Amino acid sequence: IYRFPLVDVQGIPLMNSIAKNWSAVQAFRPDPSDVLISTYPKAGTTWTQEIVDLLLHNGDAEICRRAPIVLRIPFLELNSPPPIPAGLDLLKSVQPPRFMKTHLPIQLVPEGFWKNKCKIIYVARNAKDNLVSYFHFDQMDLTQPEPGPWDEYVQKFMKGKSWYDHVKGYWKEKEKRNILYLFYEDMKENPIIVKIMQYLDLSRSDDIIDKIVELTSFNVMKDNPMANYSFVPKAVFDQSISKFLRKGEVGDWINYFTPAQSQIFDEDYARQMADVDIPFHTKI
Numbered sequence: 001i002y003r004f005p006l007v008d009v010q011g012i013p014l015m016n017s018i019a020k021n022w023s024a025v026q027a028f029r030p031d032p033s034d035v036l037i038s039t040y041p042k043a044g045t046t047w048t049q050e051i052v053d054l055l056l057h058n059g060d061a062e063i064c065r066r067a068p069i070v071l072r073i074p075f076l077e078l079n080s081p082p083p084i085p086a087g088l089d090l091l092k093s094v095q096p097p098r099f100m101k102t103h104l105p106i107q108l109v110p111e112g113f114w115k116n117k118c119k120i121i122y123v124a125r126n127a128k129d130n131l132v133s134y135f136h137f138d139q140m141d142l143t144q145p146e147p148g149p150w151d152e153y154v155q156k157f158m159k160g161k162s163w164y165d166h167v168k169g170y171w172k173e174k175e176k177r178n179i180l181y182l183f184y185e186d187m188k189e190n191p192i193i194v195k196i197m198q199y200l201d202l203s204r205s206d207d208i209i210d211k212i213v214e215l216t217s218f219n220v221m222k223d224n225p226m227a228n229y230s231f232v233p234k235a236v237f238d239q240s241i242s243k244f245l246r247k248g249e250v251g252d253w254i255n256y257f258t259p260a261q262s263q264i265f266d267e268d269y270a271r272q273m274a275d276v277d278i279p280f281h282t283k284i
């Protein structure tokens with residue numbers, strides 16, 4: 001399989017299949033009731049999708065087994081041929097309120113979402129764990145550019161600026177645009193599910209919330225074929241290289257960054273994040 005190079009769209013490197021589909025993405029007309037789950041890739045998108053789907057369906061365990069997560073909550077900008085379903089075509093056939101996921105930075109989100117004041121659930125993950133997770137993903141997703149050696153990957157992440165731009169872009173707009181801004185590191189605790197529930201104007205009992213916590217735990221999701229991406233053929237996602245649900249921990253970066261790399265990263269981070277005060281935590 002060919003590892004497609006990323007394509008520059010308005011200064012942002014996007015997957016080839018998304019760039020090819022760009023005019024359709026920008027023309028997408030959301031309904032005011034549409035809800036976007038937005039993340040930088042590998043920040044906990046799938047986890048949030050599963051929580052949302054279960055909240056919508058009263059914690060019914062059958063729900064998360066009925067179809068692949070990409071069909072239950074499709075990917076806004078990916079309209080590629082199978083094996084990954086055509087997100088936009090699928091969206092046309094789903095009745096509002098529709099939920100979809102996106103990895104677009106805020107400046108590339110189709111204008112209709114802002115015009116219609118759609119709800120946006122944003123999930124951010126601390127930079128170092130996000131990077132480690134992406135490093136593994138780029139190895140196993142055989143359509144992505146090769147990640148190369150670890151040290152180069154870290155350099156590229158710092159220079160590329162796209163993580164910094166992503167988390168800051170949504171942070172700066174969160175009040176004005178009514179964005180629910182969440183952190184991966186807080187997601188193991190029930191209050192986050194309650195926050196999402198309230199943001200979506202839903203009301204669910206404590207028992208249902210507890211059930212959702214259980215059904216969306218790392219161990220349950222990793223064994224659920226409809227959540228663990230084993231529905232994507234091995235020629236695309238080779239999970240013998242690295243699992244999609246790989247580790248699911250806070251602070252795994254410590255096993256990858258040398259102290260020297262960590263120091264350089266932290267100094268650069270302080271510069272790139274100097275204009276915001278986003279309360280990330282990087283240890284358990």
Ligand code: A3P
Pocket residue numbers: 039040041042043044045046047129132133134136216217218219221244245246247248249252
């Ligand atoms: P790791 O590679 O650190 O394990 P995304 O869904 O945005 O692609 O993010 C994938 C990351 O979220 C992976 O991180 C994956 O293991 C983690 N993840 C997915 N479901 C999870 C869950 N229920 N609990 C904790 N982490 C989860």
